[in-house]
Amino acid sequence: MNGTITKRCGCRDAEGKQLNSSCPKLSQRNHGLFSLVQELPPRKDGTRRRFRRSGYDTKTKAQNDIDKLRALLNIADEHDVEGRARIADMLETVGSSKDPIPDHAETKRKFATGQSLTQHMTVGEWLERWLEGKKGLRKKGKDRYEVDIRLHLIPRIGHIRLDRLTVGHLDDMFAGIAETNIETNDANILRRTALDELKLIPWKGLENRRQRKAIKETIDAMDPFRRITGVATQHHIKATLRAALNVAIARGLIVFNAAAHVELEAAKRPKALVWTEERVAEYLRTGVKPSPVMVWTPEQAGQFLDFLADTGERLYGLFHLITFRGLRRGEACGLRRTDRNRAAGTLTIATQLVQDGWEVIENAPKTDSGERVVDLDEYTVEALDDQAARQEAERLTFGEAWIDSGRLFTMPGGSFIHPGWLTDYFERLVELSGLPPIRLHDLRHVAASLMLAAGVDIKIVSETLGHSESRITRDIYQSVTPKAAREAAEATAAIVPRGAVRRPEPEPTGPAADPRVEQVAQVALDHLVAQILAAAEQDGRPVEEVAQMALAHVAGQPAEAVSNHDGHTTATHEGAKVIAFRPRRVPA
Secondary structure, three states: OOEEEEEEOOOEOOOOOEOHHHOHHHHOOOOOEEEEEEEEOOOOOOOOEEEEEEEEOOHHHHHHHHHHHHHHHOOOOOOOHHHHHHHHHHHHHHHHHOOOOOOHHHHHHHHHOOOOOOOOOEHHHHHHHHHHOOOOOOHHHHHHHHHHHHHHHHHHHOOOEHHHOOHHHHHHHHHHHHHHHHHHHHHHHHHHHHHHHHHHOOOOOHHHHHHHHHHHHHHHHOOOOOOOOOHHHHHHHHHHHHHHHHHHHHOOOOOOOHHHHOOOOOOOOOOOEEOOHHHHHHHHHHOOOOOOOEEOOHHHHHHHHHHHHHOOOOOHHHHHHHHHHOOOHHHHHHOEHHHEEOOOOEEEEOOEEEEEOOEEEEEOOOOHHHOEEEEOOHHHHHHHHHHHHHHHHHHHHHHHHOOOOOEOOEOOOOOEOOHHHHHHHHHHHHHHHOOOOOOOOHHHHHHHHHHHHOOOOHHHHHHHHOOOOHHHHHHHOOOOOHHHHHHHHHHHHHHOOOOHHHOOOOOOOOOOOOHHHHHHHHHHHHHHHHHHHHHHHHHOOOHHHHHHHHHHHHHOOOOOOOOOOOOEEEOOOOOOEEEOOOOOOOOO
């Protein structure tokens, strides 16, 4: 294709007519500007078209652009009529819009992957297309992606061309989120302050009613309470964008993933803490939980289960199962009667009920490893037997009104248990029990901590909980019961040999002794020794033999004390540990 470069100026003759290329001053170096004209392949109807551009101050710059145009035209083979037409369409659009000449490498990549050369996809358009293509994603996961895209990504960066998205754009986006968090927090404080002020104004009295009305009008004009976009959510937003851009790279739409190079504040997972006596006392004093994730001790877990048994709680078996086997909320609600193998003493976790808004959806467990078989101990088997008997009694009571949902745990009428309702119900039970508060999901943490404290192998714990890797189990469930931690500390300290002087003095196990009592005891001991010596001399027996007879008489019986624990024993016989309570059976 031919291309020409000309030089023109805006000078006019005496009659006011432009001289253009005939101006005598064009021979001067700094007079006039260069322009180019490049022939393009004709349109589909055969009409001629050209690429024109002017305003170059040197001929070299104009020639460079002509070389770029010819290189772009040569991307398509000379026999590829359709391909050359696509490139010509692009150059015609660029020429009319006065946009920069497209990059050769980018255009070649788009041409090879069959992308449009004239239309530029925005970030928002690609995110919507990417989300539509996630066919194998579960609804809850897809909804989470949709929230990130609709609330954060499209409003802030959706207008930017996909191929021009930079790390700077994303830095600005997250800076904007931080500013919005400050504004949201301030608005929440103002609304909360107004509500607190409203509570202090009495209802009676004309002036008080006027004040209450004015404050209510002010509150109505305020923004509603809103949640801030926390660090963990920001990381999820970044992960959503990064996943979408990775697919864009795989399809040849872009070559650089800006989301992979954005730095955010580290998201810290809340650490699970055990409700020790000190933490319980502090909570009762301040009303503030030490951590969002709290774990009961074995004794507290036993008290809760005993409370449920003593009050005849109809869902005792469900809470017992979560406490010891660590099922997720949706897995427990989704268990079917056919999932239980009573002869083998196992449960198959094959489905779950998931809350979407308030709607309940049944689908497979959270992960592939979530589909698992859980072994049951004898106490759990008893609890499930009692649960089945209770359910059968309810079925007979309701008669034809009974709804056969097929679930292992149901509402009194046989319908499935709503996961959201179960969470609220558990919180009420915990409050009635008088125990420190934990979430329903924290019962899963209780189960993990009990198994780890009992010496169960981390791999078995991971498989029981349905984790894909034991590493996840180690990262999440690091809390153990205080007794187990103290035993581990003592065992570690005992390994290092120390001199007798440096060993700590044993602490007294009881209250300080009264000196008068010690004096009386010493007198009695001296008298006993004197009697033993006299008896040995009179009978001719060794002093040691007489002393042993006396000690046996004082003790009442020579047999050694036998431990009679009643609880759950786990791990090997050599390293077994006993959790000092036994879950009680549900009364019939």
